[in-house]
Amino acid sequence: MHAVDRRARAAAAPGRPIVSKLVIDGVGRTFPGVNGGAPTLALTPISFDVADNDFITILGPSGCGKSTLLRIVAGLDRPTAGRVCLDGADVSGPGADRGMVFQSYTLFPWLTVEENVRFGLREKRMPAAEQADVARHWIHKVGLDGFARHYPKMLSGGMQQRTAIARALANAPKILLLDEPFGALDHQTRGLMQELLLGIWESEKTTVLFVTHDIEEAIFMASRVLVISARPGRIKADVAVTLPHPRHYTVKTTPGFSALKARLTEEIRAEALKVEGVVLPGG
Secondary structure (H helix, E strand, O other), X not given: OOHHHHOOOOOOOOOOOOOOOEEEEEEEEEEOOOOOOOOEEEEEEEEEEEOOOOEEEEEOOOOOOHXXXXXXXXXXXXXXXXXXXXXXXXXXXOOOOEEEEOOOOOOXXXXXXXXXXXXXXXXXXXXXXXXXXXXXXXXXXXXXXXOOOOOHHHOOHHHHHHHHHHHHHHOOOOEEEEEOOOOOOOHHHHHXXXXXXXXXXXXXXXXXXXXXXXXXXXXXXOOEEEEEOOOOEOEEEEEEOOOOOOOOHHHHHOHHHHHHHHHHHHHHHHHHHHHHXXXXXXX
């Protein structure tokens, strides 16, 4: 059954049984104060589930804690409350079962495209011939045939991010985590990258958690959009996206897409006003 038809169940109280692919169970994060100052509450305890093969986008204004949440799932940060479970096992640190793609270009500049894609496979001591086969598959999948011997400095931003996605997926992670991976790209390239990643998800059925501040991107990519409030972050809305698959870019001009965009625009606009401290006339 397709991921769109198996959306994650609504979050329940902390301590519920672990039944989904990924469970965020009462996760909160408070950062210590600087130079004796007051601590900063970044995330209030939040809970939600992600079903196997689902594609969840996390949408919110700057500083709402969405990237902090993703880093906690990746094991790069620790929650001050709650737990994260992947396939029933608590997440306590980084692991090969989670693939991470950042907004900044994080390829190793001294390695070629193929060597970057093979990096995690080599660390696992996979036989060299198998490494080459896996790398060849993913280089083709992200449309970089003919660039395997190129170094990152020879690639455009979009090509570097395609390499980063291939590197993450080559390790066959249980879940792919993306933190605004297309945020530094121009509008046209960003749109093409959205279609590329969505096409990979539709064919490979990879579970994805994707952070963005772009409303159209959040809708186009997702089977569910989680809206995070202004700091301290909490789940303000959990919106199902039932647009059909395979999903072509022209879906962005449909009435269903426009209705979702209008709803989410209002949700995000209210939170952005809180962040900036803006009071509009009549507000």
